[in-house]
Amino acid sequence: MTLNEIASLIPAEYRREILQTNMISQAIANTADPSMYYLLNIWQTYVDPANKIDVGCGLCREQILNNYRGIQETLVTLEKQSQLLASL
DSSP: OOHHHHHHTSOHHHHHHHHHTTHHHHOOSSTTOHHHHHHHHHIIIIIOTTSOOOTTOHHHHHHHHHHHHHHHHHHHHHHHHHHHHHHO
């Protein structure tokens, strides 16, 4: 699956919220971090619903956070495209 395909699985309203709040940069791969909890829920619900995420697994949280960091620029591009389409 490409970065664009992964990023496009996340609904526009969630992409927008993640970007506006700078959630990816602020998140810490910790179960007590609200940003990380939100990102985990989005990942579980839209990107990989077939696999249950073990929130107690530090390596799992770190991997998902790294995945978000990898798709962040793609999320920005998709949001720009969305805004451009909305302005037409």
